[in-house]
Amino acid sequence: MEIREASADDVMRLLSLADASPQAAHWGAGKYLERITAASGLVILAVEGDEIAGFVVARITAPECEIENLAVMPRLQRRGYGRALVRSVIGAARQAACEAIWLEVRESNQAARRLYAACGFSPIVRRIRYYSEPVEDAILLRRTL
Numbered sequence: 001m002e003i004r005e006a007s008a009d010d011v012m013r014l015l016s017l018a019d020a021s022p023q024a025a026h027w028g029a030g031k032y033l034e035r036i037t038a039a040s041g042l043v044i045l046a047v048e049g050d051e052i053a054g055f056v057v058a059r060i061t062a063p064e065c066e067i068e069n070l071a072v073m074p075r076l077q078r079r080g081y082g083r084a085l086v087r088s089v090i091g092a093a094r095q096a097a098c099e100a101i102w103l104e105v106r107e108s109n110q111a112a113r114r115l116y117a118a119c120g121f122s123p124i125v126r127r128i129r130y131y132s133e134p135v136e137d138a139i140l141l142r143r144t145l
């Protein structure tokens with residue numbers, strides 16, 4: 001597995017991966033491109049051969065970092081890609097002198113909640129009816145660094 005930062009050339013493949021992941025945030029190409037090019041943006045890929053197995057998008061605005069999107073190709077899940085991607089954000093946030101990382105997750109998204117718990121994130125607050133289609137509460141998770 002190779003972990004590397006994304007470039008503009010990766011955007012179309014990021015869109016297909018997000019399309020294959022109903023629980024991922026669904027963004028247009030422009031938003032990925034903005035995160036790839038902005039100084040505060042961080043888009044990291046887990047690559048296996050020629051294939052993008054997963055990606056994570058974060059914004060680093062020290063002293064805080066927010067994980068905004070994360071997805072692993074369904075047929076490649078449970079092989080450690082998600083954990084490696086979250087760990088890479090933790091490393092980058094530490095290097096940027098952040099004090100904490102936070103994110104929102106659907107209450108029912110047990111796979112993501114367990115992954116984040118395994119990476120040291122704790123629930124902080126519930127955001128009632130935060131998501132639409134379907135309507136659902138968000139759980140705000142935070143990890144101090």
Ligand SMILES: CC(C)(COP(=O)(O)OP(=O)(O)OC[C@H]1O[C@@H](n2cnc3c(N)ncnc32)[C@H](O)[C@@H]1OP(=O)(O)O)[C@@H](O)C(=O)NCCC(=O)NCCS
Binds near residue numbers: 079116
């Ligand atoms: C959440 C997601 C990124 C996890 O990626 P992954 O590569 O499968 O995760 P890993 O293989 O690194 O798993 C690490 C740990 O997370 C937990 N975990 C991951 N998937 C799980 C599942 N389906 N059920 C229960 N626990 C799970 C386990 O503790 C796992 O450790 P283990 O395999 O040693 O038991 C993946 O399921 C996904 O892309 N989901 C759809 C998009 C999404 O939900 N994004 C998050 C939005 S906030």
